[in-house]
Ligand SMILES: NC(=O)C1=CN([C@@H]2O[C@H](COP(=O)(O)OP(=O)(O)OC[C@H]3O[C@@H](n4cnc5c(N)ncnc54)[C@H](OP(=O)(O)O)[C@@H]3O)[C@@H](O)[C@H]2O)C=CC1
């Protein structure tokens with residue numbers, strides 16, 4: 001028997017979904033007992049060239065043609081952003097349709113509203129593709145690992161920035177040129193500043209942390225630093241220090257309080273995350289019963305993302321008579337305070353420029369020493385007639401002490417600029 005599906009959006013992900021559903025037609029039918037058909041496709045521009053062939057009468061730019069079609073019982077949303085995706089999804093739910101979405105912006109910001117509406121309407125909303133592309137993360141966290149108290153999430157959850165940092169490291173390529181490549185490959189968001197400034201990773205961490213720590217995390221709870229300030233120089237110094245730079249998303253729970261941040265981080269080359277390159281993503285999870293787990297796979301791109309979307313479609317088709325919005329929203333959850341100050345001590349990489357005079361390093365070291373910050377490694381280079389660049393890797397230090405030292409250095413007459421500060425990762429999930 002036919003099951004008609006409405007697809008909202010036919011760009012990178014929507015095109016991948018059509019292609020994969022065509023490839024797996026037989027399997028979808030035998031697995032679910034339904035014959036799923038993409039009946040209508042909503043786009044902005046019906047005349048645009050597509051990566052997949054579509055019958056002319058499938059395409060529309062009128063949302064009512066899709067949402068108002070009572071024979072369509074499943075909506076797959078791949079438009080992205082908050083509006084009009086939110087309105088379309090809420091309308092689909094109100095009309096009793098099940099929804100699958102790849103939209104992390106929307107789930108991170110409006111997940112509660114959407115999943116509560118779905119619960120009230122007795123329909124299912126699934127969003128596996130919203131975090132980690134092809135990697136199964138949402139379902140393992142909300143089903144397979146649910147017996148655990150999870151204390152740590154740590155990983156690379158943005159393909160675009162990982163692609164940029166990997167390419168800059170491997171080929172010395174320029175930031176803008178590599179960003180353009182990531183856009184051409186379909187990895188980047190329509191506004192790539194979401195990727196570059198760490199927001200996309202923060203939205204994903206918001207979703208993961210809400211599920212893993214069994215609470216409600218807001219986007220504003222996550223401290224975010226993007227990769228804009230990372231230059232070829234930092235990458236070269238990282239190399240000299242036996243490390244690479246990765247944009248890490250980190251969530252921890254200690255004594256009932258959460259610490260959540262996204263930051264460029266120095267990682268030793270021997271660390272497993274150092275080898276996660278290009279558009280690949282990886283996530284470490286530590287559970288009290290399961291111990292340490294690592295998830296790894298393609299985090300962006302048409303078919304990797306479609307893999308997760310079509311997996312969700314199969315799940316919906318199999319369970320259409322048993323709504324199951326497990327995990328993120330429907331049940332009241334305990335509030336857990338966010339306390340970024342609880343962060344455990346960490347080692348930091350600092351790159352600054354200073355006047356190149358005898359004794360200047362001793363003065364800088366003195367400021368750090370006054371705040372209890374000791375140094376593990378120091379690189380000092382003369383970069384111009386009277387200017388030196390100093391790279392310091394500190395021993396473990398509490399953020400409060402480091403902040404105080406840096407504040408004093410900012411006002412120091414011999415320090416011209418503090419270019420870059422980032423944490424240094426020691427070992428797996430340390
Ligand atoms: N790209 C990736 O690797 C991944 C993306 N995602 C998420 O998937 C979603 C889609 O991303 P992606 O496929 O890359 O985006 P694209 O920009 O490639 O595609 C967006 C599609 O939505 C359509 N669209 C946009 N606005 C409207 C509107 N107002 N009304 C109707 N149609 C509209 C566009 O129409 P038209 O073609 O006519 O312009 C286009 O077909 C986003 O939420 C993204 O975050 C998740 C994981 C990975």
Ligand SMILES: N[C@@H](CC=O)C(=O)O
Pocket residue numbers: 130132133157158159160161187188189195200299300301
């Ligand atoms: N822009 C995102 C796409 C997948 O979520 C990324 O680069 O990871």
